[in-house]
Amino acid sequence: MEQTPSRQEASDAVQDHGWRYVLGALQTSVPVGTLAQAISLAGDAVAACGDDADRHLRVDVRPDRAVFTLRSSDRATVTTRDIELARLISATADRSGFLPEPGTGAGAPRSVQTLEIAVDALDIAGIRPFWKAVLGYVDEAGAGGPEDPLVDPVGQGPAVWFQRMDRARPQRNRVHLDVSVPHDEAPRRIDVALAAGGRLVSAARAPAFWVLADPEGNEACVTTWQGRDG
Template sequence: MTAYTGQKLLDALDAHGLPDWQGLPACIGARFLSGDFATGLELVTRIGAAAEEANHHPDVTLTFPYVAIRLTSHDTGAVTERDLELAGRISELAASAGVVADPKVPALLELGMDTADRDAIAPFWAVLLTGDASNVSGPDVIDPAGQMPLLWFQDCEEHAVPHQRLHVDVSVPAAAAPERIRAAVEAGGTVVDEAQAPSFTVLADADGNRACVCTLENRP
């Protein structure tokens, strides 16, 4: 089964006609504006029935004004046709209930930590964040409960005096990235490096702490 990532995922969403959904790292997400809890609950019930029928189950968050959904195929660690097909069905259910999506809202927070010795610090962070030192997969600390953002480690050289070891990656829809960057600059930030934009743009706060606004556009 084809695993869609990066630009291929964005292209697949376009090809399947899924404007409600946005590509994020290893998943697709949508937020449907139910407006009230009862409407949202009814939509979730319908989505649950469709998921059972497809034998493929999304992560669903029900709140008073909206229903947020993420889809991924855990056996591949990426988005597959199963997710795209179920996403289309969910959009149909929302439309039949008179519920519209806000396609610029979905976002995913990741934490990136620079280190010259990932193996030395990964167990500590896995225990700290998840309570289990074994929750490390490749370069990532994974929270099986889905309560913590993904923490990943980026190789760097040793420094006699450590530089900033922790930065924040915020992944947003490509269409939303320019506004997010503009707002951050207006709030006192600066653009440090936009050579890799729109894949990612490096910003800094007034103290020099860095963070990246990321999208899947033009990524492999």
């Protein structure tokens, strides 16, 4: 029977297998040499997952890599079955001579990550229908309330969520990006952003998220799964 592990349990269970827990999903990236290799590896992963592939696995296939994401579509979160499937996919890739890795570290192009767009609003229920219509988005699985996030039905675009304001703030940007990265990637990502001219606005909620800003004050948050329990 599938169970829902804690964030810490999910992260610990897959870390040594080349996966990372990022925003309610397990992710890894497998570098390859050709598109044919990526497609072949994706097929092997689907075979390893068996009947659970359609409910748990998503694959982004590129000529230089295959990016795997595991999450229960029924529960919209990571389950113990996703952890089992991550280990099976890692073993399958290893037998084919490929190394699943989350891309953390200075030598990697970038880590696995998930991007969200946050919209500040005084009346979330009033603006949410507009964003749902203009983006062609749908309600998040298991949600659908007047203030809940919106998601791309084909999984290509970033999710959009809404942050309530207590008063109008005309001198502050009202849309910002949330970049969810592996917990061990966050310090490096913040350091390079600061070195590129950014500034740290707030670390009050770290390690759940750090608020950064560019030289003109436009904000972005670097987020991790840590610091969100309790």
